[in-house]
Amino acid sequence: MARLNYVEMATADTARDRAFYEAAFGWAMTAYGPSYAATTTGDVDLGIDGDLPAGTAPLPVIEVDDLEAAQVMVEAAGGVVTVAAFGFPGGRRFHFADPSGNLLAVMQAG
The missing domain is CATH 3.30.720.120 (Signal recognition particle alu RNA binding heterodimer, srp9/1)
Known part of the structure; x- marks a missing residue:
């Protein structure tokens, strides 16, 4: 999800x-x-x-159940990781650019 x-x-x-x-x-x-x-x-x-x-433009953050699987899917779909996965209070996340250059993040709670 x-x-x-x-x-x-x-x-x-x-x-x-x-x-x-x-x-x-x-x-x-x-x-x-x-x-x-x-x-x-x-x-x-x-x-x-x-x-x-x-x-700086707002950063939408998408929550997923499996961060590593989401990164594989983002990259396979044409996204480019701009910030490698890192921990923060509340979980882990990475940032990426979509094919149009919009910056977003994906996070997994934990």
Whole structure:
């Protein structure tokens, strides 16, 4: 099973933008250090990342059951891995470009 479960966006000021999303939409956001915060609803969540360059396009993240199998399928379908698999709080993921150059990530919880 694969489903969109996360969107990660750049922020120039994590605290400011966290306060904005909490006030504007009533979302509770968890801080994961000084430069990262995210909703943790278990549905499609939003992460804001102060370490990304300003103006970076949002990064859709697709959740899968088997990260290695997903990478094989992405590459076989014409995708290009741009960031090798790495661990993060909540699991592992890799980034890829689709045939049109759009950047996405695939993650496996765990």
